[in-house]
Amino acid sequence: MVRGGRGHGSFLRPFLLLALVLPPWPPAGAETLREPLEATLAAAAAIGPGLSVYMSQEEVRRLIGIDAELYYVRNDLINHYALSFNLLVPVETNNLHFSWHAKAKIEYKLGFQVDNLLAMDMPQANISDQGEVPRTLSVFRVELSCTGRLDTEVTVLMQLNMTVNASKNITVLNFKRRKMCYKIDPVNAAPTTSTRVFYISVGVCCAVIFLIAIILAVLHLQSMKRIELEDSISDNSSSQGLSQPSTQTTQYLRADTPNNATPITSSSGYPTLRIEKNDLKSVTLMEAKAKVKDIAISRERITLKDVLQEGTFGRIFHGTLIEEKDPSKEKQMFVKTVKDQASEVQVTMMLTESCKLRGLHHRNLLPITHVCIEEGEKPMVLLPYMNWGNLKLFLRQCKLVEANNPQAISQQDLVHMAIQIACGMSYLARREVIHKDLAARNCVIDDALQVKITDNALSRDLFPMDYHCLGDNENRPVRWMALESLVNNEFSGASDVWSFGVTLWELMTLGQTPYVDIDPFEMAAYLKDGYRIAQPINCPDELFAVMACCWALDPEERPKFQQLVQCLTEFHAALGAYV
Structure with a gap:
């Protein structure tokens, strides 16, 4: 069972965290988020202690x-919503960093509680247990060290007692964290990055030595052959070329990861599209508006409500649309728009990319319905x-839900989401439409766990960490792209299958970032050498085998979406048989 949230009572809505951390403080109309540091800091407001504690x-x-x-x-105001989050610490993260400072004298006491000392040692901080909050901005570190004795989730409570000198009243701040600890198997323990680098280095050295030996042997044999030819009295003797059997060695992240050594081709049976650089930027704003003129509506019919997501130049609102036939009725809508500082190129790209799924009708697709392009x-x-x-x-929010939530999202639910995405992509493949940017960030979900695929308009702005520029002035989703797309800028249904495999991995890890430790500039070489993202902890072997098939180097070796739908449906039924 993977932790998550479906309950109506205790479930934290997917955008609650963004509403907490993104708007300027304090957010307009949100007085309920601003509570004084209880009696202590309220009483001390006259001397202005100015306490701030946050994560950078x-x-x-x-x-x-x-x-x-x-x-x-x-500035003395407690954010109880933030304090209520019981954040999940990633498995590979062993320390936490907190930033803090005060404008006047505030004394503190620091303490920790751990619910399972067999699994985790008592946390250690690089500051003393008590003292004064620094007057300048400082960062203190808390070490979380698992013992390696148990496989379990550990709850950690960090308690900060704050005392303003003038009042001697104490305010208590409780920070909760959850961390998975695993039992260390000295025989089968996964190698660390440094160990892997060591073995790779040794392998490279051995390969170099072996290559030098082959070259010396070839030179020696050629020398011997030349001597034999010079001593021969036969004029019609001919030299015979030496043939060496070709060997190919490939290193794997996992033994069951496919690696096809054949050259990358685009003859997969899917229609292939070669994307030239800046092809979207070559479209003018006038041309983009002309393409959507037939679905344009009046601004008076649109009402903007809450900001759901916000980037550097784009925003997504929860809005309403007045029905044209019945003005007394309204439809709930997503409204994508831009800020004042957005350039004409950015506006054009938003309109152009929004048309990617336009005119397509499938229960697992979410194309645009209207646009507003009034002067x-x-x-x-x-x-x-x-x-x-x-x-x-939504997937990342599942990690923030309380551990005792009785309605945690199940593995069967996650597989059902994957089936819906595969169904939508199968429809696109039949219509010979190439998505080119399939990922969890480009899908949406409702409270019935119905998933729909959307376009990638504004994705580069709203999820900048998922896109990288490799020196060609183009931000691309490098960690989701097939090798032929990375190297040759070629896209097809087969490259969408590769991206689906990464999306399936995102589902099973509840929104983790793939290949997070790999330099984007090294991704092509990394994939070409046969490396792939490792099997998620809670992922069955059968399901990971489906992902691995999607990551075959040769596009022809990858399954079709219809095959993926059938395979995942059978696996989903098998899971249901054991529930």
């Missing part, structure tokens, strides 16, 4: 992959509303 943008990105600061206390108004793209929103944010 880098720390939040490291823990949950979101670009934002997470404030627990800011003097920011262009808007409207899509039907799905009340649990972005799938990637």
